[in-house]
Amino acid sequence: MINSISILAGKNKNGLKEHFNRIDISRGEIVGIVGPTGSGKSALVEDIEQLAQSDTSTQRKVLINNSIPDPELRYNPKKKLIAQLSQNMNFIADMSVKDFLILHSKCRGKNLNLVDKVIYHANQLTGEPIKKEMNLTVLSGGQSRSLMVADVAFVSDSPVVLIDEIENAGIKKHEAMQLLSGNGKIVLVVTHDPLLALLTQRRIVMENGGIKKIFGTTxxxxxxxxxxxxxxxxxxxxxxxxxxxxxxxxxxxxxxxxxxxxxxxxxx
Amino acid sequence: MNVIIVAGTPGAGKTAVLLHVLKHLKEQNKHISAVKIDCLYTEDHLRFQKEGVPTLLGLSKDMCPDHFTIFNLGEMLEYAQGNNSDILIVETAGLCHRCAPYTINSLGVCVIDATTGPNTPLKVGPFLSTANVVAITKGDIISQAEREIFRERVLEMNPGCRIIETNGLTGKGTVELAGCFSEASDFSYEEEELRHNAPFSICTLCVGETKIHKKNHRGVLRHINGIQEYAGE
Structure with a gap:
């Protein structure tokens, strides 16, 4: 059970300490991450994904429930507490949608009959329907992105969800956000979309590789x-x-x- | 001395990852020597030297680069000893998937590119399956799901390995990888053996035959139907 994750300050691109000591994010909270391109938003998400322990280029530390997480949680996908939707828009794995979902379910130690459910929900987010016998590599950007969203929601289904620019690829972003959040999940969403940013309770503002400030939505x-x-x-x-x-x-x-x-x- | 042998397909990111590792090891005041083996051309040794690491370059030319590496390990060790190094890092060219240049007491590091797809771990053979550490690169370009599948496939081929997700651009995972370098066993040149036999190199092509008609081939030949024969005296 995750009640909170905490980010302890590291360094920005100039090697200077960030302008905060610690950010605590609790169960059910949605936090935005904003800032110009190259300001370090994706790197922050990466730090959380790998539960950094001063061993990444930013030197940040990430705690779970106020303590240093067990190393197993960092590496073993069956125990992973964090699901990530990264920026990529295409699959490179040369296999069918069905095989991919079954394989990923195995990796995550999940029930193997999620295939139809994932495809059904992916198809709610995109125009052209995905079929399970299609090859991953022929999916369009929108189809790939929708499948990634549904996969994160049901196969990776984790208490912490990291979302990097969901507004890309023209899928229904609000429906996608609904699918990914909820149920007491901690959600961090990197976005350039003002609407998504204002939907969050707080937003972390990035600059030059470091966290510049944390802003509560008024x-x-x-x-x-x-x-x-x-x-x-x-x-x-x-x-x-x-x-x-x-x-x-x-x-x-x-x-x-x-x-x-x-x-x-x-x-x- | 700790001997680290790094293998991986061309372009997987061996040099980029190692450059980060070298920086971390230097910060820990380790004395390092490096050797870069390639076939025809490389400037990677200059990048190591720029980091202040004494680096030897070996070009294998028309010889199998892994055979070349093995024949020259003695010279490499002498070079590192001459530099009073604690750690010798050998970066191999790693071209054919039959190669695994690791010896029993070296630390075998396999660098493998996640963007080559989840079937790659099944194809690359002993340089993956006999490695101690598998550094997966370019994971940031693919989805988390594909990363997890790739990782599972690596573990299928090498259940005992330590997997480190690395990134040659940002340096992700390289602190952890540098930590592994100091944990290698002591290397003893006299007793050292390969973990996996080197690829066969015993036909007339190996010594320069260029004609392709089968009447010209001698030595140990393997046919596409799986039958192996010896042709010659």
């Missing part, structure tokens, strides 16, 4: 987030129209579908 941001969500839904509709070859009429007005209290809250 009430104001939370209500802005709700409005942005409407905008996002509209954008999604238009996107789907464009993708399916439908003409987008001028009468399709954003303003109409906004809730009446919509006002950009950005000016103050």
């Amino acid at each position: 009430e104001e941001e939370r209500s802005l987030c709700k409005q942005l969500y409407q905008v996002d839904k509209e954008l999604f509709k238009v996107r789907e129209m464009v993708r399916s070859g439908v003409e987008v009429k001028a009468s399709f007005s954003f303003q109409e579908s906004f809730t009446s209290d919509f006002q950009p809250v950005l000016e103050d």
